[in-house]
Amino acid sequence: MEIRETHPFDLTSAEAIRLQERLRAQIHLSGDIHDVSFVAGADASYTKGSDVIHAVVVVLRYPDLTVVERVSVSVVTGFPYIPGLLAFREGPALIEAFRRVRSEPDVIFFDGHGIAHPRGIGIASHMGLLLDRPSIGVAKSLLTGSAAKPGFMRGSMTPILRDGETIGMAVRTKEWAKPVYVSVGHRISLEAAVDLVLATARGYRLPEPTRQAHLLSNAVRKES
DNA sequence: GCGACAG
DNA sequence: ATCTTGTCGC
Numbered sequence A: 001m002e003i004r005e006t007h008p009f010d011l012t013s014a015e016a017i018r019l020q021e022r023l024r025a026q027i028h029l030s031g032d033i034h035d036v037s038f039v040a041g042a043d044a045s046y047t048k049g050s051d052v053i054h055a056v057v058v059v060l061r062y063p064d065l066t067v068v069e070r071v072s073v074s075v076v077t078g079f080p081y082i083p084g085l086l087a088f089r090e091g092p093a094l095i096e097a098f099r100r101v102r103s104e105p106d107v108i109f110f111d112g113h114g115i116a117h118p119r120g121i122g123i124a125s126h127m128g129l130l131l132d133r134p135s136i137g138v139a140k141s142l143l144t145g146s147a148a149k150p151g152f153m154r155g156s157m158t159p160i161l162r163d164g165e166t167i168g169m170a171v172r173t174k175e176w177a178k179p180v181y182v183s184v185g186h187r188i189s190l191e192a193a194v195d196l197v198l199a200t201a202r203g204y205r206l207p208e209p210t211r212q213a214h215l216l217s218n219a220v221r222k223e224s
Numbered sequence B: 001g002c003g004a005c006a007g
Numbered sequence C: 001a002t003c004t005t006g007t008c009g010c
Helices: A013-026 A086-099 A123-131 A192-199 A208-223
Strands: A038-045 A051-059 A069-074 A107-111 A135-140 A157-162 A166-173 A181-186
Touching: A013 A123, A051 A086, A051 A123, A051 A157, A069 A086, A069 A192, A069 A208, A086 A123, A107 A123, A107 A192, A107 A208, A123 A135, A123 A181, A135 A192, A166 A192, A181 A192
Parallel strands: A038 A107, A107 A135
Antiparallel strands: A038 A051, A051 A069, A135 A181, A157 A166, A166 A181
C-alpha cells in the first residue's frame, strides 16, 4: 500500500503528545463504506524483554472472509509502552508492514482504540490518518470513558461515554463473552464501524480481521 | 497528591 | 503485550 506521508516517531513522550494534539484535527469521523471487497486486520506482538516488534497485516475478502494476503515484519523499537502513546511504540512496525501490502483494503481493523482515547487519537485513528484509509479501533478493554454492561446476547451494545459524549460503543460480539470496545478510527462513522465489527465477528469474540492478525502475530513471535 | 492506565 | 496447566463446556 502507498503511505501518504509519515512523520518522525522517535520523539519524547511530551513531543508525542503535542503531535497527537496536532494530528487530531485531521481525523474524519464520518463515512459509509458501501462496496466493501477487502478488509484488513493489523496487530503487533513481542517477547517480554525484547524491543523487537513483530507487526502483521492480514487481508481478507469480504463478505466471505477468506484470507487473501498475509504480511509480517520485525522492527526494533526504542519507545516503551505508555498508555495513550501506543502508536509511538507499534506504529513504525505497522507502517512498515503496510508498505509491503499489495492489496487495497477498504477498511482496516486495529487492535486498540480509535477516538476513545484521552486525546481523541488512539492507534487506530493515528494509523488511519497516515495510511489515509478508513479504520476501526477494536479494543479488549477501556482506556478512557465508561460504558454500562451491554445485554448478554450477540449484537447488544451500550455507548462508551465521556463527559456525556459518545466516543464509542461496547459491543457484545458473542453471547456471554466480554464485550469489545469499538470506536471510530478515521473516515468512517461509528454506526458503520459497529456494523462491520458485527458482520465480521463470526463465532468468536474478536472480529475475524483482528483475530487472524492475532494468530499470525503470535505465530511469528514464537518462531523468532 | 493519588489512582487509572489500549497493547 | 507476555507469563502458564488444567479445566469447564459445546
